[in-house]
Amino acid sequence: MKKFLLALSVFSGYAFSSMIGIDALGEEQVMGGTTSAAARGFAGNAKTGDAEGLSVVNPARLAFDAKVVFNLNFAMEMEDARKNGHHYSVSNLSMPSFNLSFPMGLFGAMGLSLWQHYSSSFNEESENKSIGSNVKLEYQGSVYEIVPAYAVRLPFLRSFSLGASAHVVMGNTSRNLTLGADASSVAKEDTWATRNYLVSDYVDGTWEIKDHPAYYTGALQYRGKMVSYFFSYTTGYTLENELEYTFRFSELDTLAASRSVREIDVPAMLATGINYRLAKRHNIMMDLTWRVWDEDIENIAGSWNMPEVTETQTDFMVSLGYQFDGSPLFYESFWNRINYRAGAWYRNWYVKDVFEVGGSLGGGFPLGRKGTTIDIALQGGKRFADTKSEWEETFIGLRIGLTGIASWGQTR
Amino acid sequence: MKKKNFWLLSFFAAITLFLSACIFESDSDGLETWLSDRGMPSNYPVQVLSIENLKTSSARVVFDSSARSGNVDAIVGRRANLKHDLVLDFAFEEPEDTSFMNEFKASDSAAALLFLYWQQEFYKSKWIPSKTAPFSEELDVAVSWKFDNSSRSKFIDSIADISDSAWYEDLANWKPSGSADTVFKMKMKLGDTAVHIPMPSALIDDLKKLKKAARLQLRISFPTASREYRFWGSATDSHPYLAIYANVKSKVYFPPYPFRVAKLVKSEEECSDCFVLHGGGYDSLVVEIPPEPILDALSEFYGDEFPYEEKNDxxxxxxxxxxxxxxDDSRGENELGWPIQVVANSYVDSAEMTYEDSVDARLRQKEAYAIFDTSLVEKSGHQNLVFHAGDSLTLQLTYGLRDFLNRAQDGRSMKFSMCLGLPYMQEKKIINGDYRTTVEDTLYTADGEPFYVAKNDTVSRYVGYFDYSRYDFSTTVENPMTLKLWLASKRGDE
Incomplete structure (x- = not known):
C-alpha cells in the first residue's frame, strides 16, 4: 500500500489542468482520459471490438472484448488564457489514466482503472518591480479514482451486456500563494521593520467520498452488426475535502491552522453513445454525457478577495467521432494497419458560463507483430468563459497512449 | 523518408513552432492581471499602527528558587537582595593506602580545607570594571552538611544513580546532619587563583567516621557577604576540592572533589508586591494587557470588526x-556598570505543540532581537536596555502579538514576560565586533577559554557573565505603554 501511495503521489505531480475552475475541482479528465477516445473527440464509448479496453463511462463494453488490454496514457497541453487584451500561457504534463482489462470468456470480463478524474495544476511566479508584484502561486490537486469493473454478456441475449464499476476516490490537493511585501505606504522612519518576509497563504487536504466507500456506474451495451449503443448511469456522490489552512512565514513559523471540510455534491450522470459502422472498417460515433449540478462548489480557501464559491451549471458533453480501423493482419502494410481517428466535441463545463469546443486528430500505430500500439492524439480548441474571474483559453494538446494487447487465457 | 517529404515536414514543424510561440506567450503582467481577476493579490501591503495608552491588567514577579547547576559557574555570596548558596556533592572511598586515614582518624590536629578556584577570566577581563577586584571582606560562613557513611564500596554506585534533577529537587528540603558557623576573611587580589576555606571541626569529626565509602553533601553560605563570589564548578579544569589533612601542618592530604555542584538561589526582597527583577536570578515579570484596547484600535484602523469571524485573516x-x-534607572542597582538587556518572552500556543499530553499548553517563546532601527541605535542606543541613557524601554514582541491576534477570538489577554539578561557593552553599536586591540594579549571567552590576539586584531566585546543586579520595574508597569504593529494587511476591494 505504501508503494502504491508513493506511486500515486508521484503521479499527482504530473497533473495538467486548465486554469478554469482551479479553486473548485479543477479540470475534469473526461471519458477516462484515454488517448484513443481523445483522438475521436472523446466519442466511441459504444464501439466494441476485440481489444477496445475499459471505458469508465461504459463498463458494459468490456464484455465484448476478447483480449487482455493494458493501456497507459500521457497528456501534454499548452494553454493561452486571455481576457481584455491580457494573456498568460502555461504548459503541463500529466498521466490521466492507466487501464487494465481481462476478458474471461463466458465468465465475463474484469477491468481496473486508475483515473485522474479531476486535476488542478499550476506553478507560476512573477516578480515585477514596476508594478510592485512579488508572487508565487502553486496548485497541485488530483481526485484519483480506482475503478474496478465487471461486465458480462446476457445468457440468452448475447448481443447485450451489463456492466458495473465502483469508483473509489482518493487524492490530495493544495494551494500555496506566496507573496512578497509592499512597504510603499510605510513611513520612511518605520521601514526598518518591514523585513521583506515572504508570506504564504497555504492550504492542503485530502479527498474521499462522504459516508460511502465508492460511487458506482451501471451500464447496458448493445452490439449489433452495424450499430452499437450503450446507456449508463453513474450515481451521485458527495466529495469530502478535509483541509488544513494556515498563513505561514515558513513551515515552522505559522499561524494556527484552521481545519475545515468542504463537501461537494457531485450529481448523478447519464451517458449514452452510439457507434455506426459505415463500411467494412469505417465507424462514426456520437456520445453524450449529462450531469445537472444543483449546488455551487465551495472554493478551496477563500482568503483575500477571492470568491467563496465557484458557481456551477449543467455539465454536458456532445462528441462526434470517426475511426478507420486498421487491418489486424500483421502482414498488411504498416499504413493499412493504423487506426485513423478524428473527432470534435462541445462541452459545457461544470463552471458556470464556461463551455469548450475542440477537435482532434490521431491514430493508433502498431508496433511489431505482438499487439503493442502507440496511440497519438493531437487536440486543439477553445474554452469560452463569460465570468469575471475566469479567462478564455486556447489550447493545443498532445496525448500519447501505450497499449499492450495480449491473448492471455484465451484458447483457439 | 524521401528528401522532399523531410523538408516539407520540417517546414510545417517550423511554422507550427512559430505559431505556437506567437499564441502561447505571456504578457509581462499577465499573471498579475489573472490573479487580480480571481481576487488574489500579487503582494501584501505592510501597514503600521501605533496604539497608545495601554495599561496593564496584571503584573507579577515569578521567582524560581529551584536549585540549578553550579557545575560551571559556582556562584556564592549575596548581592542586590539575591543570595546564592553552593552545595557540593562528594562521593568518595577510603584510600587504598589505609595508613593515611588511620593517621587522620587518630589525629588531634586533623583539618579540612575547601579549595575554590576563582573565575580569574572574569576578574582579569578587560571589560570588567576595576572595582570588582581586588577585595577583602570579613565573612560569616555558614557550613552545613549531610554525611552518609557505608562499609560497602557499591554505595558509590547507588549515589551515581541519583539524577541531577532528582538531587536538585531534594535540595529544596535541605535537612543537614551537621552544621557550624565560622568566620573567614575572603581576600582576593589579581593573580590569586584560589581560596581555601577551613571546615569546622564537627565536620572533621564526621569524616573521621569514614568506613569504606561515603557521600558528603556540603553546603556553603555567606549570609553577610556584600558581593557574589565567582568560582569555577565541578565540570571545569579548576574544579573545587576538599583537602583532608591528617596534620594541618602536613603537605599530605586526601582530596575528594565534588562530582556535581548546585546553586541555591534565594530572593531577599522584602516587598512581596514589588516588581523587582534580578540579574542572574531566575525570576521574571509576567505582564498582561487587556485585549479590548488593542482589538478596538485594530477595528478602527481597518474600519470593520476585528478579528473577523472567519478564522483565517x-x-x-x-x-x-x-x-x-x-x-526609571534610579530604582535599580548594578555591579558592573554596563547596560543590561531586558529579555522578552511571549506566551505562544499557536504552534499547537503538545506538552504533557495537553494541546492547550501555554508555551513561552523567547522573542528574537534580530532587527532594529540602526539609525536610532547609533544615535540613542539599543532600546531594550536598562541602566543607560533615556527613560523608556522598548521590547520586541513579534511572536507574542502574532499569536495574540491569531487567537484573540477566545478573549485572551496579551501576555508576555521579561527578565534581566546579560550586560551589553556597546549600546550604540549594531554589531559586537569592533574592538581593536592595541597590544598582543591573551583574552578569554565567556566560558573561560583563553585565546591569543595580536596587535590591531578586531575582537568581539562580549560579557558572558551576569551582573548580579536588581531593577524595580514599578515605573514600567504602572505607566501607560505604547504598542506599535507592522501588519501584513489585507488588500481592500479593488
Missing amino acids: VRQMVIHAQLTMAR
Missing part, C-alpha cells in the same frame, strides 16, 4: 511588534 500576520514602556 491575513491581518493576523504581524510582521513586527514592539512595546514601549516607561523606565
Whole structure:
C-alpha cells in the first residue's frame, strides 16, 4: 500500500489542468482520459471490438472484448488564457489514466482503472518591480479514482451486456500563494521593520467520498452488426475535502491552522453513445454525457478577495467521432494497419458560463507483430468563459497512449 | 523518408513552432492581471499602527528558587537582595593506602580545607570594571552538611544513580546532619587563583567516621557577604576540592572533589508586591494587557470588526511588534556598570505543540532581537536596555502579538514576560565586533577559554557573565505603554 501511495503521489505531480475552475475541482479528465477516445473527440464509448479496453463511462463494453488490454496514457497541453487584451500561457504534463482489462470468456470480463478524474495544476511566479508584484502561486490537486469493473454478456441475449464499476476516490490537493511585501505606504522612519518576509497563504487536504466507500456506474451495451449503443448511469456522490489552512512565514513559523471540510455534491450522470459502422472498417460515433449540478462548489480557501464559491451549471458533453480501423493482419502494410481517428466535441463545463469546443486528430500505430500500439492524439480548441474571474483559453494538446494487447487465457 | 517529404515536414514543424510561440506567450503582467481577476493579490501591503495608552491588567514577579547547576559557574555570596548558596556533592572511598586515614582518624590536629578556584577570566577581563577586584571582606560562613557513611564500596554506585534533577529537587528540603558557623576573611587580589576555606571541626569529626565509602553533601553560605563570589564548578579544569589533612601542618592530604555542584538561589526582597527583577536570578515579570484596547484600535484602523469571524485573516500576520514602556534607572542597582538587556518572552500556543499530553499548553517563546532601527541605535542606543541613557524601554514582541491576534477570538489577554539578561557593552553599536586591540594579549571567552590576539586584531566585546543586579520595574508597569504593529494587511476591494 505504501508503494502504491508513493506511486500515486508521484503521479499527482504530473497533473495538467486548465486554469478554469482551479479553486473548485479543477479540470475534469473526461471519458477516462484515454488517448484513443481523445483522438475521436472523446466519442466511441459504444464501439466494441476485440481489444477496445475499459471505458469508465461504459463498463458494459468490456464484455465484448476478447483480449487482455493494458493501456497507459500521457497528456501534454499548452494553454493561452486571455481576457481584455491580457494573456498568460502555461504548459503541463500529466498521466490521466492507466487501464487494465481481462476478458474471461463466458465468465465475463474484469477491468481496473486508475483515473485522474479531476486535476488542478499550476506553478507560476512573477516578480515585477514596476508594478510592485512579488508572487508565487502553486496548485497541485488530483481526485484519483480506482475503478474496478465487471461486465458480462446476457445468457440468452448475447448481443447485450451489463456492466458495473465502483469508483473509489482518493487524492490530495493544495494551494500555496506566496507573496512578497509592499512597504510603499510605510513611513520612511518605520521601514526598518518591514523585513521583506515572504508570506504564504497555504492550504492542503485530502479527498474521499462522504459516508460511502465508492460511487458506482451501471451500464447496458448493445452490439449489433452495424450499430452499437450503450446507456449508463453513474450515481451521485458527495466529495469530502478535509483541509488544513494556515498563513505561514515558513513551515515552522505559522499561524494556527484552521481545519475545515468542504463537501461537494457531485450529481448523478447519464451517458449514452452510439457507434455506426459505415463500411467494412469505417465507424462514426456520437456520445453524450449529462450531469445537472444543483449546488455551487465551495472554493478551496477563500482568503483575500477571492470568491467563496465557484458557481456551477449543467455539465454536458456532445462528441462526434470517426475511426478507420486498421487491418489486424500483421502482414498488411504498416499504413493499412493504423487506426485513423478524428473527432470534435462541445462541452459545457461544470463552471458556470464556461463551455469548450475542440477537435482532434490521431491514430493508433502498431508496433511489431505482438499487439503493442502507440496511440497519438493531437487536440486543439477553445474554452469560452463569460465570468469575471475566469479567462478564455486556447489550447493545443498532445496525448500519447501505450497499449499492450495480449491473448492471455484465451484458447483457439 | 524521401528528401522532399523531410523538408516539407520540417517546414510545417517550423511554422507550427512559430505559431505556437506567437499564441502561447505571456504578457509581462499577465499573471498579475489573472490573479487580480480571481481576487488574489500579487503582494501584501505592510501597514503600521501605533496604539497608545495601554495599561496593564496584571503584573507579577515569578521567582524560581529551584536549585540549578553550579557545575560551571559556582556562584556564592549575596548581592542586590539575591543570595546564592553552593552545595557540593562528594562521593568518595577510603584510600587504598589505609595508613593515611588511620593517621587522620587518630589525629588531634586533623583539618579540612575547601579549595575554590576563582573565575580569574572574569576578574582579569578587560571589560570588567576595576572595582570588582581586588577585595577583602570579613565573612560569616555558614557550613552545613549531610554525611552518609557505608562499609560497602557499591554505595558509590547507588549515589551515581541519583539524577541531577532528582538531587536538585531534594535540595529544596535541605535537612543537614551537621552544621557550624565560622568566620573567614575572603581576600582576593589579581593573580590569586584560589581560596581555601577551613571546615569546622564537627565536620572533621564526621569524616573521621569514614568506613569504606561515603557521600558528603556540603553546603556553603555567606549570609553577610556584600558581593557574589565567582568560582569555577565541578565540570571545569579548576574544579573545587576538599583537602583532608591528617596534620594541618602536613603537605599530605586526601582530596575528594565534588562530582556535581548546585546553586541555591534565594530572593531577599522584602516587598512581596514589588516588581523587582534580578540579574542572574531566575525570576521574571509576567505582564498582561487587556485585549479590548488593542482589538478596538485594530477595528478602527481597518474600519470593520476585528478579528473577523472567519478564522483565517491575513491581518493576523504581524510582521513586527514592539512595546514601549516607561523606565526609571534610579530604582535599580548594578555591579558592573554596563547596560543590561531586558529579555522578552511571549506566551505562544499557536504552534499547537503538545506538552504533557495537553494541546492547550501555554508555551513561552523567547522573542528574537534580530532587527532594529540602526539609525536610532547609533544615535540613542539599543532600546531594550536598562541602566543607560533615556527613560523608556522598548521590547520586541513579534511572536507574542502574532499569536495574540491569531487567537484573540477566545478573549485572551496579551501576555508576555521579561527578565534581566546579560550586560551589553556597546549600546550604540549594531554589531559586537569592533574592538581593536592595541597590544598582543591573551583574552578569554565567556566560558573561560583563553585565546591569543595580536596587535590591531578586531575582537568581539562580549560579557558572558551576569551582573548580579536588581531593577524595580514599578515605573514600567504602572505607566501607560505604547504598542506599535507592522501588519501584513489585507488588500481592500479593488
